[in-house]
Amino acid sequence: MxxxxxxxxxxxxxxxxxxxxxxxxxxxxxxxxxxxxxxxxxxxxxxxxxxxxxxxxxxxxxxxxxxxxxxxxxxxxxxxxxxxxxxxxxxxxxxxxxxxxxxxxxxxxxxxxxxxxxxxxxxxxxxxxxxxxxxxxxxxxxxxxxxxxxxxxxxxxxxxxxxxxxxxxxxxxxxxxxxxxxxxxxxxxxxxxxxxxxxxxxxxxxxxxxxEKRKVGQKETPKAPGMKYRHYAPDVPVYMVKPNDWKAAIIWAQQQLSTVGIMAPDDIIAAQQLKGMDFVWSLGSGVATANAKLFAGLRYFDNRDDVKLILVHYFEQDGLALAYDNRLGKAASGQFFVNEN
Incomplete structure (x- = not known):
């Protein structure tokens, strides 16, 4: 067809x-x-x-x-x-x-x-x-x-x-x-x-x-999409990054042998001097633009053979951020970047 x-x-x-x-x-x-x-x-x-x-x-x-x-x-x-x-x-x-x-x-x-x-x-x-x-x-x-x-x-x-x-x-x-x-x-x-x-x-x-925040059990039928099965996830691992952890996350990413995709708001990109880098995806000026750009960014990096992991900005959960963090949390299977230094 x-x-x-x-x-x-x-x-x-x-x-x-x-x-x-x-x-x-x-x-x-x-x-x-x-x-x-x-x-x-x-x-x-x-x-x-x-x-x-x-x-x-x-x-x-x-x-x-x-x-x-x-x-x-x-x-x-x-x-x-x-x-x-x-x-x-x-x-x-x-x-x-x-x-x-x-x-x-x-x-x-x-x-x-x-x-x-x-x-x-x-x-x-x-x-x-x-x-x-x-x-x-x-x-x-x-x-x-x-x-x-x-x-x-x-x-x-x-x-x-x-x-x-x-x-x-x-x-x-x-x-x-x-x-x-x-x-x-x-x-x-x-x-x-x-x-x-x-x-x-x-x-x-x-x-x-x-x-309703619980995950539906294996033998239950969900009333709405997104309540039971894995959603929104690219093939490569995704980690959420809290605002205060970006400096450490960038240092860690630069030490990796393979390319790490970075998805962050413009202020983070500017602060970390990442503007114009091809492994960086702008989420715009705030959570409203981040909602609009999240899935496109995940797809962009998922289609690149050189990217083996994606780091994505996490917003504090209120208002529009509830929707953003819900989708991102499922894409990342709840995993956060942990600064071990």
């Missing part, structure tokens, strides 16, 4: 919708990362997504919609708390887990659970494709499972060439990490995956929220 690279022209968006209606898989842009789309009501189409990603079958999929009316096709009612979240954060990078009508969605989509995650992304091109197809689409990130998520169409092509029908190219994504996932079926609404919508923003709308 040849994977077509589509533009955002009206004719190409129409073609993308036709491919989805034909049961094909099409990668689509969002404000967070690129997703892998197929008709959420077709078991055969959804199976193609699992095959393309090499995704575990018990890892449920997000259902991506173009309107609240699409959600209403699959749920008996939208809870009041979800209505508040929808009014404040949709379209946008918030995924909401609700109970769905029995038999309304295949167990392949839901992982056999009685709940399902819905999202209405802010990208107007993707909204248009879903409207034209007149069906919700599944929307996991458009990468091989376990690898860093794609923030450009070229990242998707690297992983999905020949595996899917088409990719809609809308340039680099703005946010760079996947959506916040909140479960509103629990006694206290619970964040299952942090993202660009922060706990503080959610609490301003619906009051107290909880955060």
């Amino acid at each position: 040849e994977t077509k690279m589509l533009s955002t022209s009206a004719s190409d968006l129409e073609l993308a919708a036709q491919l989805i209606n034909q049961g094909q898989v099409v990668a689509f842009p969002t404000e967070t990362v690129y997703g892998l789309g197929a008709d959420a009501t077709s078991e055969e189409a959804v199976k193609k997504v699992f095959a393309a990603k090499n995704r575990p079958s018990d890892n449920p999929l997000i259902v991506t919609v173009a309107s609240v009316a699409m959600v209403e096709r699959f749920v008996s009612e939208i809870p009041d708390i979800a209505k508040k979240l929808i009014a404040n954060f949709w379209p946008g990078s918030l995924t909401i887990i609700m109970r769905f009508k029995e038999g309304a969605l295949s167990p392949i989509v839901t992982g056999g659970l009685t709940t399902v995650a819905f999202r209405l992304p802010a990208n107007p091109m993707t909204q248009k494709v879903i409207e034209l197809a007149d069906t919700p689409i599944v929307g996991p990130s458009a990468n091989i499972s376990g690898k860093p998520s794609p923030t450009t169409a070229q990242h998707v092509l690297h992983d999905m060439q020949g595996k899917i029908a088409a990719i809609i190219n809308d340039g680099a994504t703005e946010i760079g990490v996947e959506s916040t996932v909140i479960d509103v079926t629990t006694p206290v609404p619970t964040i299952l995956r942090p993202g660009a919508v922060t706990p503080e923003q959610l609490e301003a709308v619906i009051g107290l929220v909880a955060s």
Whole structure:
């Protein structure tokens, strides 16, 4: 199969919708990362997504919609708390887990659970494709499972060439990490995956929220992506570096026989006199830009044969840093650089 690279022209968006209606898989842009789309009501189409990603079958999929009316096709009612979240954060990078009508969605989509995650992304091109197809689409990130998520169409092509029908190219994504996932079926609404919508923003709308930080057991089915399996990881080891450890980390890296990739904010790069070095990836001026640049940097170094290890800046955990540190922590399997001197 040849994977077509589509533009955002009206004719190409129409073609993308036709491919989805034909049961094909099409990668689509969002404000967070690129997703892998197929008709959420077709078991055969959804199976193609699992095959393309090499995704575990018990890892449920997000259902991506173009309107609240699409959600209403699959749920008996939208809870009041979800209505508040929808009014404040949709379209946008918030995924909401609700109970769905029995038999309304295949167990392949839901992982056999009685709940399902819905999202209405802010990208107007993707909204248009879903409207034209007149069906919700599944929307996991458009990468091989376990690898860093794609923030450009070229990242998707690297992983999905020949595996899917088409990719809609809308340039680099703005946010760079996947959506916040909140479960509103629990006694206290619970964040299952942090993202660009922060706990503080959610609490301003619906009051107290909880955060689920435990790892799901081997025999459990996760309610949301990223709760059970290894995610976001390149082939080479990744170590997190706390701000005060960078000087020692740079000295250590320079002593290694193989190249060590460095991913750090601009102030760290300037302080350590690393500007312009080809083994350095800028994370920009702060955590917002770091979110947008994290996955691209991990992919850049993972594609270099000379880089055998990557050191990445760690931010203190609050606000947007929760999403960044969540993704980085999984890419690094929780490992920090330790200054032994």
